[in-house]
Amino acid sequence: MRYLPHTPSDRAAMMRAIGITAIDELFCYVPKDALLARPVDLPPHAGELAVERVMTAHASRNMSAGSVPSFLGAGAYRHHVPAAVDHLIQRSEFLTSYTPYQPEVAQGTLQVLFEFQTQVALLTGMDVANASMYDGATACAEAVLMANRITRRRKVLLSGGLHPQYRAVTETQVRYLDCAVAAMDADVTGQEAMAPRIDRETSCVVVQNPSFYGHIRDLRPLAAACQAAGALLIVVVTEVVSLGAVMPPGEMGADIVVAEGQSIGNALNFGGPYLGLFSTREKYVRQMPGRLCGETVDADGRRGFVLTLSTREQHIRREKATSNICTNSGLCALAFTIHLSLLGDVGLRRMAELNHRAAVDLARALGSVPGVEVINRTFFNEFTVRLPRPAAAIVDALAEQRILAGVPVSRLEPGRPDLDRLLLVAVTETTQAADRDALVVGLRKVLS
Numbered sequence: 001m002r003y004l005p006h007t008p009s010d011r012a013a014m015m016r017a018i019g020i021t022a023i024d025e026l027f028c029y030v031p032k033d034a035l036l037a038r039p040v041d042l043p044p045h046a047g048e049l050a051v052e053r054v055m056t057a058h059a060s061r062n063m064s065a066g067s068v069p070s071f072l073g074a075g076a077y078r079h080h081v082p083a084a085v086d087h088l089i090q091r092s093e094f095l096t097s098y099t100p101y102q103p104e105v106a107q108g109t110l111q112v113l114f115e116f117q118t119q120v121a122l123l124t125g126m127d128v129a130n131a132s133m134y135d136g137a138t139a140c141a142e143a144v145l146m147a148n149r150i151t152r153r154r155k156v157l158l159s160g161g162l163h164p165q166y167r168a169v170t171e172t173q174v175r176y177l178d179c180a181v182a183a184m185d186a187d188v189t190g191q192e193a194m195a196p197r198i199d200r201e202t203s204c205v206v207v208q209n210p211s212f213y214g215h216i217r218d219l220r221p222l223a224a225a226c227q228a229a230g231a232l233l234i235v236v237v238t239e240v241v242s243l244g245a246v247m248p249p250g251e252m253g254a255d256i257v258v259a260e261g262q263s264i265g266n267a268l269n270f271g272g273p274y275l276g277l278f279s280t281r282e283k284y285v286r287q288m289p290g291r292l293c294g295e296t297v298d299a300d301g302r303r304g305f306v307l308t309l310s311t312r313e314q315h316i317r318r319e320k321a322t323s324n325i326c327t328n329s330g331l332c333a334l335a336f337t338i339h340l341s342l343l344g345d346v347g348l349r350r351m352a353e354l355n356h357r358a359a360v361d362l363a364r365a366l367g368s369v370p371g372v373e374v375i376n377r378t379f380f381n382e383f384t385v386r387l388p389r390p391a392a393a394i395v396d397a398l399a400e401q402r403i404l405a406g407v408p409v410s411r412l413e414p415g416r417p418d419l420d421r422l423l424l425v426a427v428t429e430t431t432q433a434a435d436r437d438a439l440v441v442g443l444r445k446v447l448s
Helices: 008-018 023-029 049-059 083-089 105-126 135-151 164-173 222-231 240-244 282-287 329-369 391-400 433-447
Strands: 155-158 178-182 202-210 233-239 258-260 276-280 291-297 302-311 381-385 422-424
Touching: 023 164, 049 291, 049 381, 083 329, 105 164, 105 222, 105 240, 105 291, 105 329, 135 155, 135 164, 135 202, 135 233, 135 258, 135 276, 164 178, 202 222, 222 233, 222 258, 240 258, 282 433, 302 422, 329 381, 329 422, 329 433, 391 422, 391 433
Parallel strands: 155 178, 155 202, 202 233, 233 258
Antiparallel strands: 258 276, 291 302, 381 422
16 A cells, blocks of 8 residues: 555564564454454445546535535635635645745745735734634634643633533533533523623633624623623634624623634535634733744845744743643634635625525525514524524434435433424525425414
8 A cells, every 4th residue: 555555564563573474463452243253244346437437426416515505604704705815825835835934935925914914803802813723713712722831720601602512521621620611501582681790700701602592792881890700701603704793792792702613615515624713802812722823024124924923832841831722723714814805894794794694584584474473683694593492403403305404402412302393594695585485385384
């Protein structure tokens, strides 16, 4: 095999070095009932053309979001990405570049990251942003660790409107650390009261806006409560296009803002790779994970770019590192930067308006369907409806009509019978009027 070039003598030497006589000894700690007694039931090898046909047939069984009316959201959104984005990110000088350790040969990459940081800081209303992270969920966990370092406290309060997967990643990240995480109950109605839970032991409060259930909140009172108690306010944004219409978290008093940047410049891609956005106040910059690109001048006075801060384990001792994040999502950040540059300020606001207007139209239409209740008073492009029967079964029935009706809350919050009838419905500029009509008609048919 071309990628595993070890010869039998190479393997024998490695086994002698670690004290085994057979490869099977490497799996001695795997429970016996987890080991297969026979080879995996797969067909014999075939030629490239035959394999391609088989795999194409398997792929054709999928129902892609772009081929049918789709209202999927819950943290991953289908938006139109201009052809120019894919064309530019595939230029070899971008596609093949890696970490810009040597600024003298990486000015293009460094400038892109500098522009990206500027865009993120402007979008979120914060002082400084890093050069991207893996995704929104891991950025959220890193923000909690950062808050603990700053406040020297270990009590974390998570909103009931935080995306369940962000909550799970955060809880996993701190599981073996000296950190107590308290997650509030599901904030289905948007009436969550977090301020009374904040005390002098609280390190940070994590809240999502718009929330997992679509509610938009004025976070200024919560920010004031955090400030009074010496806690930090972390705001999560899973739909970054909303920042074209909703007041930026920084203007509402956030101390740290994390977001998923997939909506701008990046397709759904079956769940990844995605793009984590991270911004904060300037006074906290040295506790910010990831890396920071800065602007400078060279010996001749010409404008240039360098890595200003790189708080990673490769650069400093591991025990002093603020994070074990090992790289950024450079290509996804480039796509984000190109798309947002093409949109500009006016274009982003226009795009946000299209999203919101289409969502309002659909919410109004769904609310007229007997047995369907729209529970949101405020929302951007995603809202929650309560159905007369379990949402998962209704989604399956609509999928038979080639309509992707949305995401049942039970899919992300299993074991919660009180949430079984809730359905998250997302609308973007890619959703046409005919698509919205199809959902309303299909839902009436399924519920009749």
